[in-house]
Amino acid sequence: MRRLQPYLLFGAAIVLPLIFSNGGFVNFLADAGAFVLLALGLNIVVGFAGLLDLGYAAFFAIGSYTFAMLASPQFGIHIPFWVMLFLASGVAAVFGILLGAPTLRLRGDYLAIVTLGFGEIVPQTFLNLSQWTGGPNGIGSLDQPAIFGYRFGFQALPYYYLILGLIGVAVLAANNLRASRLGRAWMAIREDELAAAHAGINTTVTKLSAFAIGASFSGLAGCAYASKLQLVSPDQFGFNVSVAVLSMLVLGGMGNIPGVIVGSLVISSLDRFILPQLTNFMHGFGVAIDLTNSRFLIYGVILVLTMLFRPEGLIPSRQRRSELHAAGDAALAEQTLYTEAVP
Amino acid sequence: MALRPGSGQALLQLEDVTQRFGGLVAVDKLDFSIDAGSIVAMIGPNGAGKSTVFNLITGIYAPSTGRIIFDGRTISGRKTSDIAAGGIARTFQNIRLFAFMSTLDNVMTGEHARMRAGVLDSLLHTPAQRAEERRVRERAFELLRFVKLEHVAEQYASNLAYGMQRRLEIARALASDPKLLLLDEPAAGMNAKEKGDLIDLIRRIRDLGVTIFLIEHDMRLVKEISERITVLDHGEKIAEGLPGVVCDDPKVIEAYLGAPA
DSSP states (O other): OTTTHHHHHHHHHHHHHHHSOOHHHHHHHHHHHHHHHHHHHHIIIIIITOOOOSOTHHHHHHHHHHHHHHEETTTTEEOOHHHHHHHHHHHHHHHHHHHHGGGTTOOHHHHHHHHHHHHHHHHHHHHHOHHHHOGGGOBOSOOOOEETTEEOTTOHHHHHHHHHHHHHHHHHHHHHHHTSHHHHHHHHHHHOHHHHHHTTOOHHHHHHHHHHHHHHHHHHHHHHHHHHHTOBOGGGGSHHHHHHHHHHHHHHOTTOHHHHHHHHHHHHHIIIIIHHHHHHHHHHTTOOOOGGGGHHHHHHHHHHHHHHHOTTOSSOOHHHHHHHHHHHHHHHHHHHHHHHHOO | OTTOOTTSOEEEEEEEEEEEETTEEEEEEEEEEEETTOEEEEEOSTTSSHHHHHHHHTTSSOOSEEEEEETTEEOTTSOHHHHHHTTEEEOOSSOOOOTTSBHHHHHHHHTGGGOOOOHHHHHHTOHHHHHHHHHHHHHHHHHHHHTTOGGGTTSBGGGSOHHHHHHHHHHHHHHTOOSEEEEESTTTTOOHHHHHHHHHHHHHHHHTTOEEEEEOOOHHHHHHHOSEEEEEETTEEEEEEOHHHHHTOHHHHHHHHOOOO
């Protein structure tokens, strides 16, 4: 039953927009899906490898712009979407390595500050290279994906299924990586870098692989998101995007794949549904506060509350939850067992 | 030379090794060697430079001058992970486990350097990767049985009792199949019963063919287990030899207790 759960949820995600086929809702689902992809990618860097990256939106930008420049009238280059998926995630991965390399000796706060800088530099660069990127206007009329002659068009539904498929691939990839030599090496570095090196783990290569693979996920997300929106512009990739994705991880449960997905869905629906609804509701009572403008205040409060009351996130891994509860008595019992039973 | 135990072949050799930190000389022209198959202890007062010697051997520091030769190859100046993969494993004075990983995963991580799976194998779980994971898991369980921790394989390392964490660190170190095992104060914080078990464990490890080099303050344990002792004071080797002889050496007594008035 446990093993079936992910497949049942995936099935539910397939039929969901067929039941609630309201255009706005499907559009929301597709956008939320892109953020799930981003969160799954950042989870590899922050959740698995423990490298606090505050500029993750940079890779989202790089993925999106790669697609925009190579599949639009901008340069008259029209590489097919499905090729671009690989290309954009590859380009994002390369930049993951380029931006990761100078940070290898940094940890914690220092790493966070440098990645924050990268997160600002990348959209600024796209803004200022206007001869290639269209500057503040960005690049528009991007190519639409097509499959077997079917063009995706302007409805959100095909993009939703595209993104859902990518999420499926990303979940499988993240799950496989977690239970592998590389995944253990990431977690070992997260727990204790020095001890990891003493276990024969090349920390340089292992950290760079986390940056690269994490970035490649956002390349996929960037490609899908840009093609859906048909437009990229520098203001889509600000610091707020990096913070939103990080909030998704913290809220959902860092390092745990189902937690990360739930966290990103909660933050997305807060952003797109709950806050606008609450604002309307309060306007009805004559309270003229626009909550959507204070979303970052609200994210901040959520982060603080999560850290205070549920530091392991909404859905921590099953193992960790049971451990956190049984920790005290187990250690005690083992202690007695050890002193008595071991010859 | 005839007094040297073991096979008589030096597995590890320090040649004139000096380590300076700014103006401080932590290790001063240190010369010594460890024979393959032996159990050797290094003792000395606090701050004598013992842990620095370990850090030099495992590549955390590159010596200011001098050479470290392991198994016929110069290792000084090489990366810690390469030295570890080359057959030197260690435990730490303050236990350094992967706290939020299971006991089993801690040991499996120790096998990292002996595994072949690359990024694509890890991503796709190829048949070769699966077979390797199975092999590595079985071997990790074997090691957990060896240190009597198989019953807590699924627990987080952070949830283990202190003595068990010490043994888990040893199991993780053994997972890399080392030729030389460095133990940094393995008996610290242990009661008499646990120390007895530790002595037994160290002997069993040596019987696997692993050479053991330990730093320890507990002199009863050191005398009982080690075949040779090196004494360090202010970064210098002040005595070396058989346990019984070294411990009665006036210079050693002076280093520990101060010069007679």
